[in-house]
Amino acid sequence: MSIPATEGAPQAVRPRQAGYRGTKVRRxxxxxxxTFLTPMLFALALVAGWPLLRTFYFSFTDASLSDTTSALFIGFENYLVYDDGAWYGLLTDPIWWRSVWNTLFFSVVSVSLEVVFGIIVALLLxxxxxxxxLVRAAVLIPWAIPTIVSAKMWAWMLNDQFGIINHLLMALGIIDSPIPWTAxxxxxxxxxxxxxxxxxxxxxxxxxxxxxxxLPKDCYEAAEVDGIHPVKVFFRVTLPLITPALLVAVIFRLLDALRVFDVIYVLTSNSTSTMTMSIYARQQLVEFQDxxxxxxxxxLLFLIIALVTVLYLYLGRRQLGVDQ
Amino acid sequence: MNQYQLIKLAKRVGLYALIAVVMVYAIFPFYYAVITSLKPSSELFRVDFWLSSLDFGNYVHIFTQKSFVRAIFNSILVSISVVFIALLLGVTASYALGRVRFRGRTTVMLVVLGVSMFPQVAVLSGLFEVIRSLNLYNNPGGLILSYTIFTLPFTVWVLTTFMRQLPMELEEAAIMDGATPWVTITKVFLPLMWPAMATTGLLAFIAAWNEFLFALTFTLTDSQRTVPVAIALISGGSQHELPWGPIMAASVTVTVPLVVLVMIFQRRIVSGLTAGAVKG
Incomplete structure (x- = not known):
């Protein structure tokens, strides 16, 4: 490096000055x-921090999409309000509770299935x-396909009249009449x-x-020498050892599943039987302009996810290495 | 052949059968989309497992539509800009977080991690207002800005892990030579960071290319849309008459570049994904 010396460059180095120079470099x-963090923090504040605060604020107002500036503060009326002998608001809306239930059901079932099949595929690979x-690369393909595209591809395969899945199931005699999968x-x-x-x-x-x-090889050698059944080895040795990684995968997936939007929006649009919290919120915001x-x-969706995140930080602290 | 060999053979056959099942499961939907896209519309509703003839009519149909070509252009513009911004801000921030000890570092890391877990819907109304006040509504600029919310935290997080693994001596030598932090980053670390930047850039590109919710909400006209929205909104005469041929052709068109990228950079992508999650 042929860089011109800066202010703190050593000239006549005395012992005390050496210490001084160290702190100067550090400072x-x-x-x-x-300085380097400021642009990043500014960007995050602009696209995440400020919008989130605005969303919190809007939830206590009667803002509409066409005009968000002249909104009136109405307290908790969006959440719950007693008016003329009846309760109104989000917390009394059966469709909201239906979408909460749908989201939880979707998240728990899909993440469980993904973990079970994910472990099987991983063991295989x-x-x-x-x-x-080659197989590894092929298995990555579904991950690389845009969600919208995979939803459309499956919508075509699941098509009630011309879809290949109904065609196969009927050819195999499993079903008698086509199933309207997405409807x-x-x-x-x-x-x-x-x-x-x-x-x-x-x-x-x-x-x-x-x-x-x-994973260390020696555990498996020991188990093999002792003639222990592979299934037992999996549950007693492998599973406990991969649990930390599994925990991370589960939480990552769970957070993704709780905010699911695109796959459901494309496959079944706004139907209440699959509506999730994200779809409900967007429908109110954009389509109903409320x-x-x-x-x-x-x-509310944010609070639920924040709860899961806090749990994740608490459980996964050691894997994250934030504390060194 | 004795019993032991027989069992061994059966296990081998079982393994390959299972692998075959997994392969078919992973590839078949995409394969079927390719086949559908290459069929003439008269044969569309007959279920076939392979192609009897090649017909590029569906591809001609979508590429002669101005809005689709425009959407591809928008997607490329948005994704590349997003990658560029995320890497620019990410490299400098990850130097600060990965190499310098200072008070508040853990807090900043937690903020970055927290933002990466934001549900997009939670910022939708606030971000809508920001984008409209910056005059970026119905404009790729609005998408570039909003995609920072998920690409930047991820980039910072993964690059910080890579930065930490680089040897301390390099930096000490640079300091001894009187290099400023900026010079240390650009002259010492940057040349070593290319592999990590390629990985994170690729993952950010894929994320931006696939994004749907913001693209759907922050654009209004056909000429400003990105490809996922364009595909989702292709419609026919009615709800029940979707033009499946063109939809599949468009789907294959936007997926092929990604599949090729994934095949080439398979190892890098895997290391990037696991660095973000397992090693952290």
Missing amino acids: QRVRAAW NAEFKGRM SATYSMWAVIMVDVWKTIPFVALLVLAALQM VGYGSAAST
């Missing part, structure tokens, strides 16, 4: 650190066989879960695979 570095790299109240939630599971197995499998590859009410729904 310079800390100042530089904050961890085995020795020819063409392993019926009974099947649409399962159709959505099916698509989400397909798309996110690769993510879980990759995280689990990374953990599997870091920013106040929609923001109240967004705020």
Whole structure:
């Protein structure tokens, strides 16, 4: 580095000055650190911090989409209000509670399925066989496909009249008449879960695979010498050892599933049988132009996710390495 | 062949059968989309497992539509700008977070992590107002700005992990030579950071390319849309007459670049994803 010496450059170095120079470099570095962080923090404040505060504020007003500036403060009326002998507001809306239930059901079922199949695929990819790299790349494909595209692809395959899935099921004699997968109240939630599971197995499998590859070999050699059944080895040795990685994958997926929007919006649009909290909030905000009410729904969704995040930070602190 | 060998053979066959099932499960939907997109519209409603003839009519149809070509252009513009901004802000911020000890570092890391977990809907109304007041509504600029919310925290987080792994001696040597932090980043770290930046850039690009909620909400006219929204909004005469051929052709068109990228950079993507989650 042929950089011209800065102010703190050593000239006549006396012992005390050496110490002084050390702190000066450090102070310079800390100042530089904050200078470097400022643009990032400003960007995050502009796109995340401020909008979030505005959303909280809007949830206590009667703001509408066409004019958010002249909104009136109305307290908790968007959430709950007693008027003329009856309760109104978000907390009394059965469709809101239906979407809360849908979101929780979707999250729990799809994340559980993803974890089970993700572990199976990871174990498979961890085995020795020819063409392993090719299979690994192929398994990544669903992850790389845009959610909208995968929803459309499955919508076509699940089409009630011309879809290949009904065609196959009927050819195999499993069903007698075509199932309207995305239109019926009974099947649409399962159709959505099916698509989400397909798309996110690769993510879980990759995280689990990374953990599997870091496992110590000697445990397995010992188990093999002792002639322990592989299934028992999996539940007694492998599973406890990959639990930390699994925990991280589960929380990542859970946070994603709780805010799910696009796959459901494309597959079943605004149908109440699959409506989630995100879809409900957006419908109120954009389609019904009721920013106040929609923001109240967004705020509740945020609080639920914040709760899960805090839980994650608490449980995953050691994996995150924030505290060094 | 004795019993032991037989069991071993059966296990081997079972393994390959399972692998085949997983492969078909992973690839078939995409394969079926490709087949559908290459069929003439007269054969669309007949279920086939392979192609009997090639027909590029659906591709001609979508590429002669000005709005679709425009949407591809918008998607490329938005994704590349987002990657550029995220890397620019991310490299400098990750130097500060990964190499310098200062008070409040843990807090900043937690803020970054917290933002990466924001549900997009929670900022929708506030962000709508910000974008409208900056005159960026129905403009790719609004999308570039709003996508920072998920690309920037991720980029900072992963680059910080990479930064931490670089040896201390490099930086000490630079300090001894009197290099300023900015020079240290650009002359010492940047050349070493290319692999990490390629990984995070690629993941940010994919995330921006696939984003739907903001793109749907912050754009209004066909000429400003990105590809996912354009595909979601392709419609026919009625709800029940969707033009599946063109939809599949458009889907394949936007997916092929991603699939090729994933195939080429498979190892990098895996290391980026696991660095973001497992090692942290």
